[in-house]
Amino acid sequence: MFIQIEPTSEIPIYTQLANQLIELIATGTLKASEVLPSVRSLAADLGVNMHTVNKAYHELEKKKIIEIIPKSGA
Numbered sequence: 373m374f375i376q377i378e379p380t381s382e383i384p385i386y387t388q389l390a391n392q393l394i395e396l397i398a399t400g401t402l403k404a405s406e407v408l409p410s411v412r413s414l415a416a417d418l419g420v421n422m423h424t425v426n427k428a429y430h431e432l433e434k435k436k437i438i439e440i441i442p443k444s445g446a
Contacts, residue, residue, distance in 0.1 A: 389428040408446040
């Protein structure tokens with residue numbers, strides 16, 4: 373999974389992340405049964421705050437694009 377964040381963009385980082393995850397799902401790169409990386413893991417990989425990743429995941433859950441299962445992942 374390749375995600376690229378542009379820190380100098382006017383678009384908030386959590387929105388950039390959510391949009392890229394939507395694109396990966398729409399193109400079939402991420403399958404319906406796949407588990408997303410943990411919040412901590414993805415935050416470390418991208419070099420962003422874990423609250424930013426958490427916010428992106430919750431935005432996607434609100435839009436019913438992903439499902440977050442406590443202690444199991446998204």
